[in-house]
Amino acid sequence: MVRFESGSKKSANSTRQLAPLHYGYRHDIGCAEGNPGRPFMLLTTLAEYQVRPGLLREWKLDAASFHEAAGAADGTTPPSYNQEWHLKYVSKLAERGIRIPMWMGFVFEISGSLRTEMFRETLRVCAERHETLRSAFRVRDGRTECFTVAPERLRVKDEILGDFAGGDEMCLWLQERIDDATDAFCRPSYVVETVERVDSTTVIVALDHAHTDGLSVMTAVQEWQDLYAAVAGGRTVEHQQVGSYVDFGVAERAAAESVGSDDPAVGCWRRFIETGGEGLLRFPLDLGVAEGELLPHTKLDVRLLDGPAAEAVEEACHGAGGGFLAGLLAAFAIVTHQITGDPVYRTVMPWHTRSRPEWLRSMGWYVGIGPVEIDLSAAESFRDVVRSAQRSAVTAQLLSRTPIARIAQLLGIEDELEQRMPEVFPFVSFTDMRVIPGTLRWSEWNARPLVRMKTRGNRVNTWIHRTHEGVWVTARYPGTETADAGVACYANGVRKVLQTVAQTGDYVLGGCPTTAGGAA
Numbered sequence: 001m002v003r004f005e006s007g008s009k010k011s012a013n014s015t016r017q018l019a020p021l022h023y024g025y026r027h028d029i030g031c032a033e034g035n036p037g038r039p040f041m042l043l044t045t046l047a048e049y050q051v052r053p054g055l056l057r058e059w060k061l062d063a064a065s066f067h068e069a070a071g072a073a074d075g076t077t078p079p080s081y082n083q084e085w086h087l088k089y090v091s092k093l094a095e096r097g098i099r100i101p102m103w104m105g106f107v108f109e110i111s112g113s114l115r116t117e118m119f120r121e122t123l124r125v126c127a128e129r130h131e132t133l134r135s136a137f138r139v140r141d142g143r144t145e146c147f148t149v150a151p152e153r154l155r156v157k158d159e160i161l162g163d164f165a166g167g168d169e170m171c172l173w174l175q176e177r178i179d180d181a182t183d184a185f186c187r188p189s190y191v192v193e194t195v196e197r198v199d200s201t202t203v204i205v206a207l208d209h210a211h212t213d214g215l216s217v218m219t220a221v222q223e224w225q226d227l228y229a230a231v232a233g234g235r236t237v238e239h240q241q242v243g244s245y246v247d248f249g250v251a252e253r254a255a256a257e258s259v260g261s262d263d264p265a266v267g268c269w270r271r272f273i274e275t276g277g278e279g280l281l282r283f284p285l286d287l288g289v290a291e292g293e294l295l296p297h298t299k300l301d302v303r304l305l306d307g308p309a310a311e312a313v314e315e316a317c318h319g320a321g322g323g324f325l326a327g328l329l330a331a332f333a334i335v336t337h338q339i340t341g342d343p344v345y346r347t348v349m350p351w352h353t354r355s356r357p358e359w360l361r362s363m364g365w366y367v368g369i370g371p372v373e374i375d376l377s378a379a380e381s382f383r384d385v386v387r388s389a390q391r392s393a394v395t396a397q398l399l400s401r402t403p404i405a406r407i408a409q410l411l412g413i414e415d416e417l418e419q420r421m422p423e424v425f426p427f428v429s430f431t432d433m434r435v436i437p438g439t440l441r442w443s444e445w446n447a448r449p450l451v452r453m454k455t456r457g458n459r460v461n462t463w464i465h466r467t468h469e470g471v472w473v474t475a476r477y478p479g480t481e482t483a484d485a486g487v488a489c490y491a492n493g494v495r496k497v498l499q500t501v502a503q504t505g506d507y508v509l510g511g512c513p514t515t516a517g518g519a520a
Helices: 063-070 079-093 116-130 167-181 213-230 243-258 262-282 309-318 322-340 383-397 402-410 414-419 441-445 481-504
Strands: 055-061 105-111 135-142 145-147 158-164 188-197 200-208 297-306 344-352 369-373 428-432 448-451 461-467 470-478
Touching: 055 063, 055 167, 055 369, 063 145, 063 428, 079 145, 079 402, 079 414, 105 167, 105 213, 105 441, 116 158, 116 213, 158 167, 167 188, 167 200, 188 243, 200 213, 200 448, 213 441, 213 448, 243 402, 243 481, 262 344, 262 369, 262 402, 297 448, 297 481, 309 322, 309 383, 309 470, 322 344, 322 369, 322 383, 322 428, 322 481, 344 383, 369 383, 369 414, 369 461, 383 481, 402 414, 470 481
Parallel strands: 344 428, 428 461
Antiparallel strands: 055 158, 055 188, 105 200, 105 448, 135 145, 188 200, 297 470, 344 369, 461 470
């Protein structure tokens, strides 16, 4: 065991209820006016979390059982559509000698000193419960296959990495260890790190995106707390009503393969892509990025509404015949229209695909995307736009049930979309955190969802989170000064539309709340 001292060197909702999703940077830049500080539920990087130092221990499932399962002749399945695209992207980067960490995860604290054998059993039980955590991938005869380790073959290994007195050194060490352990083709492709102290233990769980999504990592916080408490208390742990993402992938593929080119979903996507054209990929304000240039991503967090204001906006949306999500989309549509003059706002929105009860708390990448198209040509106010947004959101959710990979196959644009990865389409994502189990205790547990995604690009993607305290938007975009100003400007415009609705019950179209020159 090595002890690192501080400063030492290291070599190492709606009228019709819509299903909210989650769900991948920089926080120290121009947060829009009125930001009171960072709430505990925003997407957080490891550096932003600032883990307190202590004894660092790494936990993994024994790789030997994965290698044994990989050598079996049968028992494999194809990866899910999301996994397949992700693995193709990772493989193409590897061919060029490039590896980009794309893990997601969560972090929380356990009070008191860690009971190591109880924690070991907690990790084993969790992998037993969620089949994707004991699955991995192999390439055979040019095809990527998913294989699974039997529950009785699971073994958990741990290794003490060092005793740290300084947080900065430990954070760098953690970042490297996690990045190395979460490659998509690692077996397994996730890792658990604990930082042990006398009074508490920080638990960090990081997984390659192939095995998780935003909703999965958020629901896992309470699950791990509950499992650890149950194991420590000697209570029996059952896995009822927890389905398998591996099984989901098989069922999803079977259903998608029955979709033909004459399916209405294919026609809707074809019209959306043809009508939207290159405009689907562009942000309405200048980002300072040359054509084809890919720049390192950064991020901006902005509070759009406090809790009471969010309730007032929701009430206005219900009065207009829509839900809160429709109101958010209406605000985005209004600001884009005021900047560009385009009568139709188009974007893409992720939706969870957990259509059966057993998938609601299952770990996996349960996400589809749907096209959103909002016509503002006859709208005079926010309330008018909400009605159009509500209809479009309902349609988008229905269309998201057919994987975009299957749509691309049928439209003959699979290669084109794969070449855009990881930013196939810019999107707007929404999660109502109030329905996530355990979030009211996240402050007590010092819990956060974690993101890495050290990616490059030229698009703007947005994640909106509603909590009991209010509504926040996180924007990820290419890191230029021009983009800093443009994204902050756009976010301020959305905030001002929503604030006006909260105060007056409506927003009259006309006038531009933002300018291309910078934040208002």
